Amino acid sequence: MNAELDLALERRIGKRSAAVIEKHLGITTVEELLNYFPRRYLTRGELTPISDIPLDEDVTLIARVLSSSTRTMRARKGTITDVVISDDDGQAGLRLVGGTDYRGKVPGTLKISFFNGYRAKAELLPGRRALFSGKVTSFKGSLGLTNPDYHVLEEEPFSAGGQDAGKLAAMPIPVYPATAKLPSWKIQKVVAALLETADLASLPDPVPPAVAEREGFLPLHQAYRLIHAPETAADWKQARERLRYQEALVLQSALARRRAQLASEEATARRPRPDGVRAAFDRSLPFTLTDGQAAVGKTLAGELARDFPMNRLLQGEVGSGKTVVALRAMLQVVDAGGQAALLAPTEVLAAQHYDSIRRTLGPLSRDGLLGGLGAGDDATVQVTLLTGSMPTAARRQAMLDAASGTAGIVIGTHALLSDNVSFYDLGLIVVDEQHRFGVEQRDALRAKARKPPHLLVMTATPIPRTVAMTVFGDLETSTLDELPKGRAPITTHLVGLAENPAWAGRIWARAREEIDAGHQVYVVCPKIGTDDDGDFSPGEAEPPGLDAEESQRALASVTAVVEHLQGEPSLSGVPLAPLHGRQDPELKSATMAGFVDNTVKLLVSTTVIEVGVDVHNATLMVILDADRFGISQLHQLRGRVGRGGLPGTCLLVTALEPGHPSRRRLEAVAATTDGFVLSQEDLKLRREGDILGASQSGGRSTLKLLRVLEHEDVIARAREDAQDIVAADPFLSRHPELADAIEKYLNPEKEAFLERG
Structure with a gap:
């Protein structure tokens, strides 16, 4: 292990700065801060398009001050300084905030309010450019920032002494994943101090020299300098390309080593018998x-039939x-x-x-x-x-x-x-x-x-090739991509009750039509009763991006829906039953048996019917509050219908307004029954989450520079190199730097994912 990488941060940047970094970022060593990469780069001479910044997220942007005014607060002592900033974007157009159309508001401008902002009043004068960092909010249709951190660009830490203005204007500004208390430029200042004091030349390079030479990679110490302190856009692009490949190689080498270890185990061969x-x-x-x-x-x-263990992943659509x-x-x-x-x-x-x-x-x-x-x-x-x-x-x-x-x-x-x-x-x-x-x-x-x-x-959840190579890289993969004869197509419709409230009654009339035709119906709810938080299946999280309004919205529950349907005129006389995870096992078995033998015509259930339930006579599925389920769950659920040669129909019911971000998932599911297309969309919407760890969505990914959807070529190249390296040197005795990098990369949580198959 390399002593420099394991060194406590305070040994290189001082106790005070190290304490701040640990408190806000949880980073304690030289290696962790070196690998805390910028998420993007701004050009000093360019202004950030304000119309592109996301609502309710911490952002860092460059903008010019248009105007500044100070007024006295009415309710209490003090003043408010209102600063209007602009990106010089004169394009008029549409701005969507929370699903609402704010057409007519001036895009490219944003209002900032400083309470008792005496420094802002003096420094943020019209015409000045500055970096602003804070959370974007919306008030009465206008975008805004309240009390953000800012830095006037003509001031430190970005002055460059005698450098000419042209070079300074072209110098990229790294933007780090920041927090409300620790803006990006403060992180940059600490990283700059680390680059000056750390012994970068001593860092071990996990990439074998032959591979680095073939790819034309920068030396490792130079890559770290240029990704954090580039002078040109070409600098950080070159550095990121090298460090991204390094990450892919370490991960794929860990997987290749795991495959080699499994292949070296002795299993009992189970050969076929012609008369068995x-x-x-x-x-x-x-x-x-x-x-x-x-x-x-x-x-x-x-x-x-081999005398070492088979380790195989079999993926295939529902019903394949x-x-x-x-x-x-x-x-x-x-x-x-x-x-x-x-x-x-x-x-x-x-x-x-x-x-x-x-x-x-x-x-x-x-x-x-x-x-x-x-x-x-x-x-x-x-x-x-x-x-x-x-x-x-x-x-x-x-x-x-x-x-x-x-x-x-x-x-x-x-x-x-x-x-x-x-x-x-x-x-x-x-x-x-x-x-x-x-x-x-x-x-x-x-x-x-x-x-x-x-x-x-x-x-039955289709996995994109790059994810299979990354998350299940220790398993060989087989795919069943054709459905057996007799599987009928499934038609999926998005039922928006916000714009069509009358459709609520039509849903149950439609269910009655299927039942009168001799078929059966599933109704799926996100909750069991009115007093719980849901019955999401183990391993499934609620979808990402739910706002406060969504979280507090009353959701359909099995108990309430059963009570309602028992009094629904269009379903009069229809035998129906509830099914959920908290029922007595004997009752659950009896209920499923009743649905299988067609004595129960309509089943009101939670996601316990998501996988494996096979009732050929079921032709209609109604998913209530469908926006509360993820793409893969919705795809799995609708696979329960259309299994007996009869066409299936799935209704995705939502009360959310058109244009709401959460309806995008439903539109994606309604648009295609191709599980592989949906799995790609699912990853995009989840923002990859923690690919290697436990989290299902959002959050900070364990993968730093590697994105499994975007970098298939990098992953495939690294996988091939890793296989060659491990095949020639299974214990990596000739590649100690790579072996050490694997040990560092695979903490217990990440190592668990290697075993997860």
């Missing part, structure tokens, strides 16, 4: 596998047939004398998998012994369900079947992870909807195997 349960299952299938299912199945069969592919893999393991465990995130989904797998196997699911009973068409396999809410006797029997090997396939929830659950010979773990599980849970199940088991991770 899988062969009998294939002969009994009433349909032909899609080309994609056959190709992925062949890949899995080959990897299960992932479960059949996984079941064939599980049967291959059973044929080879092993057991398969399928881990599901909810009891509803676990029960659905148990019922559908037994139903799909038909007579092959008779009670049998480990490895199947008999051969050919007489082969059978026992499928066992294990959940936390099962009666004691049934739970004890399921545990006995798993431990003795009687159960070839064990399906369960977190109950499978319990210390007193054991397996006879666990050969394959299938994790459904992996984003619901953490590393500890997955590893707890792996630990129950004699040897490292094979692993198959499934997700």
Whole structure:
């Protein structure tokens, strides 16, 4: 490890400055501050377009003072100095604030108010340019800043002694992610002090010399100087390109090393049997596998037959047939004398998998012994369900079947992870909807195997290629991108009640039409009751960007909607039932059974039906307060309809005004059923969030310069280099700088994401 990087900040910039940086940014070492990069750069001679600045965010901008006036406050002692600033943008046009059209207001100007602003009155004279930093607000349709920090550009810290005016005007001004108490130029001043005192020449370079030479990269110490203190735009662009690639290489090398470690483990090979349960299952299938299912199945069969663990991510749209592919893999393991465990995130989904797998196997699911009973068409396999809410006797029997090997396939929830659950010979773990599980849970199940088991991770949330290379880079990826025959198209409509309040009644008339046609209806709500905060599924956060008005808005709840629909004239006589996560497990099972056998015609539910629920007769889904769900959730939810060859319809109901930012998600979902297009849009709207950490949206990303949607070429290049480096030097003994960088980069939280598959 490099001593300079680990040095406490106070050793380089003094105790006082270090204390301020730690208090406001949480940064304590030289390395952390060096890697606190500017988010953008301003040109001293240019003015920032005020019409582009975001509402309710801390901003830094350059503007010219148009006017300044001071008035006495009426209610209390003191004065207010009002300063109007401009970007010289004379373009008239539209300004949207919170969904409201402020056409007619003068764009390019912004009003700033200083309470008792004696310094501002003296310094912010008409014609002067200054940097302003603060939170943009809106009052009566006008944009404004209240008591912002500012710096007149002709003053320190930006004076350059004898430098000529032309060079000074072209010098970029770095803008750092700032806080209300610590504006960007104060951060810049501290970073400038660090650049003068730190021993940058001693910093270890994780990028191998041959790669740096091939790419024409700057030396590392120069890159750090120029990204923080550039003299030209070319300086920071060159520095950022080098440091961005370095970040990608460190991450991809960590993933490549992880893949190499997994490949070095010894697993039990599970080879196919020509006369086993899988062969009998294939002969009994009433349909032909899609080309994609056959190709992925062949890949899995080959990897299960190897003597080192399979680690594969299987992604595919809702209804693309992932479960059949996984079941064939599980049967291959059973044929080879092993057991398969399928881990599901909810009891509803676990029960659905148990019922559908037994139903799909038909007579092959008779009670049998480990490895199947008999051969050919007489082969059978026992499928066992294990959940936390099962009666004691049934739970004890399921545990006995798993431990003795009687159960070839064990399906369960977190109950499978319990210390007193054991397996006879666990050969394959299938994790459904992996984003619901953490590393500890997955590893707890792996630990129950004699040897490292094979692993198959499934997700119905499509993942862009760059995200798969970054977040799931330790897993090989397979994709099912075609739907089996019989899947009907789903039509999605945005139902805006703000502009069309009469549509509220039409929704239930539409539901009655489907029911009268012999079909069934889902109604999804964001809450269970009127007194709770919601029933968002584990691992799903509320969408980003909710304002105070949205957060306080009364949302549709299962209990209230059921009560309303029981009195809704258009649904008179329709059997309906609620379903949510706080119900007794037996009641949940009975409710789902009623919906499956069509005695319940309309199901009012929370997101517990988001994944895995398979009712072919359901053709309409109504999602109330749909703006409270993320894009991936909405896409998953609507995949519950149109599954039986009947066309599906999804209504996204919202009370938000047209133009509201949160309606953009709904418009995106209504515009396409292509999950990969939606996953790209989802990442854009989430602002990437913490790609490697736990947060789902917003927040500060662990990735500093790398953006997985924008930099696919960088990630792909770094991945190829990382694979070559690790293949030639698995322990990185010839690349100690890269090994050290990986150890620094992968703190416990980030390392957990490597295990997350």
